[in-house]
Amino acid sequence: MGTVKISFKLNGCDMNVEVLPNTLLVDLLRDVLGLKGTKVGCREGECGVCTVLLEGEAVNSCILPAVKVGGKSVVTIEGLVKENGQLHPIQQAFISEGAVQCGFCTPGMIMNAKALLDKHPHPSDGEIRSGISGVLCRCTGYRKIVQAIKTASQAGGRK
Amino acid sequence: MSYAFKDFHWTRHIPIKNYFLPKTLSEALNILAEYQGRALVVAGGTDVLPQLRRREIDAEALVDITHLPDLKSIEERGERIALGALVTHASITSSPLVREKAKLLADGAGYLGSPQIRNIATVAGNLVSGQPAADTSTPLLALDASVTIASKDGERIVPLTKFFLDTGKTILDCRREILTRIEFNALKEHHGCCYLRLSQRKALALPILVCGVLVKVDKKRRVIEEAAVALGPVAPIPFRAIRVEEALRGSPISKEIIEAVGTIAIEECNPRDSLLRGSSLYRKEMAKVFVKRGLQKALAQVGFPVT
Helix, strand or coil: CCCEEEEEEECCEEEEEEECCCCEHHHHHHHHCCCCCCCCCCCCCCCCCCEEEECCEEEEHHHCEHHHHCCCEEECHHHHCCCCCCCCHHHHHHHHCCCCCCCCCHHHHHHHHHHHHHHCCCCCHHHHHHHCCCCCCCCCCHHHHHHHHHHHHHCCCCC | CHHHHHHHCCCCCCCCCEEECCCCHHHHHHHHHHHCCCEEEECCCCCHHHHHHCCCCCCCEEEECCCCCCCCCEEEECCEEEEECCCEHHHHHHCHHHHHHCHHHHHHHHHCCCHHHHHHCEHHHHHHCCCCCCCCHHHHHHCCCEEEEEECCEEEEEEHHHCEEECCEECCCCCCCEEEEEEEECCCCCEEEEEEEEECCCCCCCEEEEEEEEEEEECCCCEEEEEEEEEECCCCCCEECHHHHHHHCCCECCHHHHHHHHHHHHHHCCCCCECCCECHHHHHHHHHHHHHHHHHHHHHHCCCCCC
16 A cells, blocks of 8 residues: 655644555554644544644544645644643643543543634633534533633633 | 454554545546446545444545535525535534525534534535435425536436435445535525424434424415425435425415324334334324424414414
C-alpha cells in the first residue's frame, strides 16, 4: 500500500507527513505525531472524546481519514495552551469548577466548548448542553462541565 | 481470554488500500469504473468508515467526492430549492433559506447524530445510506424531493419516492454512481409544516419514530388543499402515507378529520418488534399520535389551531 503525502496546519504549525490511505486522523495525531491529548473511545463517532477542530469546526477524528485534512487547519487540545504554558480560559475554568473527574472525556468536552464559544461567546444553558451533546461523560459529571463552560464564557473564553 | 478479546473486541483497522480525492466528476466516475465495483463513493464518511471498520461493508478503495466543485451550494430555483451533494447537516440547519422555506428539513437535519457528525455528514449521504430512520429522508419525502444521479451513462433525475428499495438499499449503486443534487419544494405562507421525532434520549440517539408533516390550506374556505405525511422507521423504507394524504385532501379543517387519519396512519405502518426501538404495537400507536400531533402543529402555524 502506497503512502500519501499531506500538508496541513496543526495547532498553527505547518506539517508535512506521509500517511497510509487508511490512516485515521486520531491515529496520525496520537501514534505518529505523539499528541496523546486527543483520546480514542469508541471509534464509531459516538463518544466524542476524539474531537478536534477542523477549520474551526468540531469533528470526530476517529472516523476522519487523515488524507481529508490535507490543506486544512487542525487544532487539538494541545493547541489551546499558550506558548508560555498558560492554560486556555476554558481549561482553567474546568479546573476551577471541578469539571474533571476521570478526565477521559475532558479533551473532547473542551474542544466542543471551544467550537461553541468561538461561534457564540455567550451561550445559554441550552446552547451549552447542545454544544456538548456529542461527547459522553461516563462519570456523568455534566453539571459541572456546563458550569465550567459558562464560567469560561463569562471570563471571555474565546481566545 | 486473549482469544475472546481478539474475536469480540473491535479492531481499529480500516481495510482499504487506496483513497482518491478526485477534482472533477468525470475523474471520480472514471475511478469507479476502473475499480468495477470494488471502490466506494464517500463524502463525510460518518456512516461508511464505521461500517468498513466493523467489516459490514467491503471496499478496496474509497472515492472521496469532497473536492468536486460546485456541490456545496444551497440555492432557490423558482419554486424549488436545490442542494449540492456536499451540503452538510450543519449548513442545512443554519441556512436562513431552508429555515424559512423548508423548516421541517432544517429541524430534521438538526436532530441527526451530534454536532461533530452534523459538521461532516452530508444530506446526500444520509439519503444514500438508505436507513428508514434517516432524519432528512422523511422531511425530503414530504417536500416532494427528487435526486440527480450521475453515472458514466449520464444523469438521471429520480423522485425520492422511487429512490428507497429496502433497509440500507436504494436505486443508487454507490460503487458506480454519484448522487450530485437534491431538489425539493420551497414552502409558501399558506403552508404549515413540522418534523416530529421520538427517541430514547434527546441527543445522539437513533429515532424510534420520525414524522414529517406538510399542509397547504385554503384559508378562505377553511379547507386542507393538500397534505403530505411521511413516516419512518415503521417499515423497511421511509414512505409517504398516501391514504392519510388522500383522506386529508379537500377536507374541511376539523378535529374529526385529524382523529380519522390518525387511525388510517396505523394501518399504513408495518413496524417490527425491536429491542432498540420498542414493540410494533407501541410504534403503531405512536404513529397515530404523531400524525395527529404533526397535523395540529402544522395547522396551528397557518392560523388554524385544532384542539
